[in-house]
Amino acid sequence: MAVQSKERLNELLEKYRLTGDMNVRNEIVLMYMDLVKMIAVSMRNIYTGYAESDDIINEGVIALMAAIDGFDPEKNVKFETYAGIRIKGAVIDYLRKLDRVPRTLRKLSKQLDDNFARLNSELCRTPTDEELAESMNMTTAQLSKLMANTAGMITLSFEELLYEDNLDENISASSETADAKMYEREKKQVIADAVATLPEKEKQVVTMYYYERLKYSEIAKVMSITQSRVCQIHSKAMLTLKNKLESYIKG
Template identity: 25%
Template sequence: MKILFTEMHQGKTQAREKLIQGNIRLVLSVIQRFTNRGEYVDDLFQVGCIGLIKSIDNFDLSQNVRFSTYAVPMIIGEIRRYLRDNNAVRVSRSLRDIAYKALQVREKLINDNSAEPTVSQIAQHLDVSREEVVFALDAIQEPVSLFEPIYNDGGDPILVMDQLSDERSGDEQWLEEISIKEAMKKLNDREKHIVSLRFFAGKTQMEVAEEIGISQAQVSRLEKAALKQLRKYV
């Protein structure tokens, strides 16, 4: 590998071709992760090959890193960009650019500080408003299909659409609001605060994390525990 990279940097095109052909297995192993997306495997393979070629052209021999360690994230990133860009829900190029840069900055700050950065810190590094960062990150989230199975006990699966309904009477709404208020009393102050911000103020987990001074992972864990507690009483 080192000899081929050295020859490629000297301008030998055959060495570059050998590197590409010799590492096709990396692309084949990566696209296995994305075969359940409904995309054509041939398309994913071609996009993965673009990621492989980029990683070969940009690989730095002076760094003490295995090529596969460097190439696999590059291939995955290229495929993810393709899937996002070809999403049924169209997102503007400027929003996607902000979102991708925000994700890169987030990873860098985590590596540098060993801690989850706040939205404001990411926004400061990008020199944009925190609202733009939140909106951009929300915009690139993949939509969930109404036919996505959420539970299966061996029989017919329960789909997302099975959990949706708009046929509710005023009495049912009123009784549910009362039961939720009573259930909220069973939570501690931090859990109440998180539930209120998430489901009554409509804030994202990252926004809640910044407001109360903890990580997004902690917000997610506390939110799940609070919802589990609420379900006992509602």
Template identity: 30%
Template sequence: MQQGPHVYTAQGTIEKSHLLQQHQPLVRRIALQMIAKLPASVELDDLIQAGMIGLLDASSRYQDNKGAQFETFVSQRIRGAMLDELRSSDWGSRGLRQSARNVERAIQKLEHRLGRPPTEGEIARELKVDLEAYQSLLQEIQGCQLLYVEDFAKGEAENPFIDLHAQDARRSQRSSDDPLEQLLESGFRHQLVDAIQQLPERDQLLLNLYYEEELNLREIGAILEVSQSRVCQLHSQAISRLRARLKELL
């Protein structure tokens, strides 16, 4: 997104009202990207409202002399505010989250047993449902599989994953104060890359189109020559495979 020159006050700080107006399209773009991966029950306006709060918070916290690019900083704050809104509203029911975990566990068991990624039919049989029911389940759990770092915790409220796996990085004097940066420094980035590379090729392509190329469901469907609903199913299954493998690695 092309950005215009920043406007400064006499005190040398970035003019907040200008920044809010300038970055409103960014809030909407991030909301649209996120809602494509969430259940239909999530309202776009709710995400945008949360994102605007994150934008306002970012404009208050950002210090121009810190050297960080404001666009990067504000994008992180906007996404964080939207994720906080999703968590607080409990948009994914406990039943759906449990279903998502059941799929992950079935994939994990089958990979151990078979020594390869299981097919859809094999996963369905492991879950004791027919293929059509399994594919319907994949659509239902779409969005309940966002990779929240606390999902990898031993308990719901203790020993969060981001703390458990950033300890080595914290001991380094060069380590960032940002827990996410500490996590990436600890080797998690490489583990994530390894996990993705072990997925079936179609899953790797789908994730690349979704998260790197930022294509929508219709565009991905055209490339894979499948329907949009089928892309949704394949995305849910790819994320389930990835989560199962990450849990195995970690």
């Protein structure tokens, strides 16, 4: 954000804190609508098919207004950082509450996550599809179908881990202290290193998903494979990244 815009934001936040003027709050909301839309776009592969983007944006706007109400400049955190965390958290909560995934599929997704973590620990490496399938008492074809069907849940679980790790009661993990900045740099490096070690196809999918913000269908066209195959590849990558991040967070 430009210096002039930052100064304007600080003026508006202070004015709103003193007056509670809804017109002031609405001006701040308009300043940060792009942030809401960016988060909605970044998570669209998770909710496509059972939630509308307008609904996601509405949830984001409500969270943005709550962030404006709850922002405390004394907590030593930038407003856009605080608001971004609250918006993403609200979207995650909304998607969890929709709960449109069949219970059996949800149970299998959790089992897949647990088995992946266990095998990764036992083998000291990423398990193969064959090893995962055997641990799930499935054929590799059945495992592939499961990973395609649970891509959204697995990705949401990874996003949720990122979100929760950014929170405490003061959002100190996102503050401007030297220790907090170092922790954030280290965490980003852990994820970057994990992405770098992924098999080439998984790396390609993750790059297009997170950095180019492409839909699964768009990734499928670029890679000349089916959308179902993209979901399978992405699920395996997310399981790997989540496992690496959890290991780092838990020390």
